[in-house]
Amino acid sequence: MGSILTLLGAVKVDPSRSGNITQQMVDYVANCKGRCVLLIPPSGTRRKTEYWRSGFYYIALGAKVPVLPAFLDAAKKEFGFSDPVVLTGDMKADMDKFRAVYKDKRGFYPEDESACKLKAEEESK
Numbered sequence: 001m002g003s004i005l006t007l008l009g010a011v012k013v014d015p016s017r018s019g020n021i022t023q024q025m026v027d028y029v030a031n032c033k034g035r036c037v038l039l040i041p042p043s044g045t046r047r048k049t050e051y052w053r054s055g056f057y058y059i060a061l062g063a064k065v066p067v068l069p070a071f072l073d074a075a076k077k078e079f080g081f082s083d084p085v086v087l088t089g090d091m092k093a094d095m096d097k098f099r100a101v102y103k104d105k106r107g108f109y110p111e112d113e114s115a116c117k118l119k120a121e122e123e124s125k
Helices: 002-007 021-030 055-063 091-102 119-123
Strands: 070-073 078-081
Touching (some): 021 055
Antiparallel strands (some): 070 078
């Protein structure tokens, strides 16, 4: 399976490297030659969660690359991409941009939708 994923462009992370996968991805994206795309589901699961996982935020901020929000709106039977979001480091203001993108988007199971917020937003209050 590993060789198939590699052929598809999957990035191997080194779990022995102090467990900091986020920093490994920052380094990978920052040093990427040519085109580099990471697809990361922010909730990290298909179950309802109180917060999004924050890795996507720290990877994009650290590598100084924009985030291209993707969406699937089951209610309207649409999918697509929003405008790229360039992160500023002001987490609340940056996340407000994502909340604006997803405010009217609904998945197949709206009752399982995760809140569009990061735990660090609340911790910084």
